[in-house]
Amino acid sequence: MQALVTGGGGFLGRYIVEQLVSRGDRVRSLGRGRYPELEAIGVEVVRGDVADARAVATACDGVECVFHVAALPGIGMDWRPYERVNLRGTQNVLHACRTCGVPRLVYTSSPSVVFNGRDQAGVDERTPYDFDWMERNGAHYSRSKALAEQAVLAASGGDLKTCALRPHLIWGPRDNHLIPRLIARARSGRLRRVGDGANLVDVLYVENAASAHLQAADALASPHSPVAGGAYFLSQGEPVNCWVWINQVLALAGLPPVQRQISRGAARAIGAVCETVYRGLRLKGEPPMTRFLAEQLARSHWFDISAAKRDFGYAPLVSMAEGTERLAAWLRATGDGGRGRADGK
Numbered sequence: 604m605q606a607l608v609t610g611g612g613g614f615l616g617r618y619i620v621e622q623l624v625s626r627g628d629r630v631r632s633l634g635r636g637r638y639p640e641l642e643a644i645g646v647e648v649v650r651g652d653v654a655d656a657r658a659v660a661t662a663c664d665g666v667e668c669v670f671h672v673a674a675l676p677g678i679g680m681d682w683r684p685y686e687r688v689n690l691r692g693t694q695n696v697l698h699a700c701r702t703c704g705v706p707r708l709v710y711t712s713s714p715s716v717v718f719n720g721r722d723q724a725g726v727d728e729r730t731p732y733d734f735d736w737m738e739r740n741g742a743h744y745s746r747s748k749a750l751a752e753q754a755v756l757a758a759s760g761g762d763l764k765t766c767a768l769r770p771h772l773i774w775g776p777r778d779n780h781l782i783p784r785l786i787a788r789a790r791s792g793r794l795r796r797v798g799d800g801a802n803l804v805d806v807l808y809v810e811n812a813a814s815a816h817l818q819a820a821d822a823l824a825s826p827h828s829p830v831a832g833g834a835y836f837l838s839q840g841e842p843v844n845c846w847v848w849i850n851q852v853l854a855l856a857g858l859p860p861v862q863r864q865i866s867r868g869a870a871r872a873i874g875a876v877c878e879t880v881y882r883g884l885r886l887k888g889e890p891p892m893t894r895f896l897a898e899q900l901a902r903s904h905w906f907d908i909s910a911a912k913r914d915f916g917y918a919p920l921v922s923m924a925e926g927t928e929r930l931a932a933w934l935r936a937t938g939d940g941g942r943g944r945a946d947g948k
């Protein structure tokens with residue numbers, strides 16, 4: 604098939620692109636940057652911004668399945684960039700799918716669309732969005748992803764079938780966010796355990812996240828697929844203790860376990876101060892702590908993935924042990940992913 608992957612040059616997007624190419628699909632990628640590594644494997648790289656409706660429509664021409672992966676991640680304090688890229692960008696993708704007659708759309712969502720600041724242990728897709736909590740806690744990324752997800756799911760019907768996948772804490776080689784930042788923070792002595800250290804979280808090896816996207820897309824192609832209009836949590840299927848896992852990642856980089864700790868309440872209070880300062884002084888970049896981040900680091904959040912298994916045959920093909928070996932090899936080969944700097948940038 605002819606596929607379009609928005610954000611095909613990013614961490615997850617590139618794995619989706621590679622899996623599509625290796626099974627013989629024609630792939631176009633849409634992003635703002637140059638990606639010679641994608642061109643080298645035969646991908647048509649289109650440069651453009653998802654917030655530009657015309658660029659998205661051009662990229663969707665002749666496409667049979669869109670994987671809308673591109674997004675602005677993070678914990679920035681300004682709502683407007685999230686609204687522009689994550690919400691308006693997704694609306695542009697939906698509009699282009701309709702006008703270009705694209706029959707299938709797989710949207711990369713996030714479990715944080717239902718995060719509400721409380722422990723979430725084994726919850727499933729019936730968990731509602733809590734827009735009120737997101738607004739009160741300045742969770743702009745989650746809110747923009749949730750509004751976009753709602754639009755994607757509502758658009759499923761007629762000639763267009765859509766679904767939303769919610770992968771949790773994606774990790775693996777070429778990670779440009781989580782792992783390099785953890786390592787950089789630990790190296791600079793600024794990493795503290797938040798909370799009592801007992802919280803369980805889901806994680807997901809990146810190639811499993813990518814293959815789930817292909818499986819969901821294939822399932823959407825069959826008539827009366829239950830996947831159409833559905834949202835699905837994705838994980839390794841075995842939650843890990845958040846801080847034990849972080850310490851394992853640090854050990855791969857030759858770093859000691861996290862030594863210092865801070866209570867959830869104290870981290871939340873620091874987060875509130877950081878947010879006020881960043882907002883008040885219009886500082887660029889992300890605060891070192893936010894109320895949302897404090898809750899995320901201290902709370903359990905892991906999910907029931909039986910719907911993804913049932914509806915499109917999802918299974919984590921790469922185990923935690925195998926994925927960890929691949930991550931370790933990449934860290935060794937790149938010197939901590941080439942991102943061992945203290946600022947995590």
Ligand SMILES: NC(=O)c1ccc[n+]([C@@H]2O[C@H](COP(=O)([O-])OP(=O)(O)OC[C@H]3O[C@@H](n4cnc5c(N)ncnc54)[C@H](OP(=O)(O)O)[C@@H]3O)[C@@H](O)[C@H]2O)c1
Binds near residue numbers: 612613675714748
């Ligand atoms: N990583 C995780 O743990 C995680 C967990 C849950 C959900 N997700 C979701 O997974 C998706 C991929 O995340 P990732 O970790 O792979 O992030 P990433 O490496 O930062 O990739 C994001 C991609 O989006 C593109 N992009 C960003 N802004 C754009 C814009 N305005 N127009 C066009 N393209 C744009 C970027 O390319 P250019 O910079 O070249 O434009 C990049 O290729 C996102 O939707 C994210 O919300 C990730």
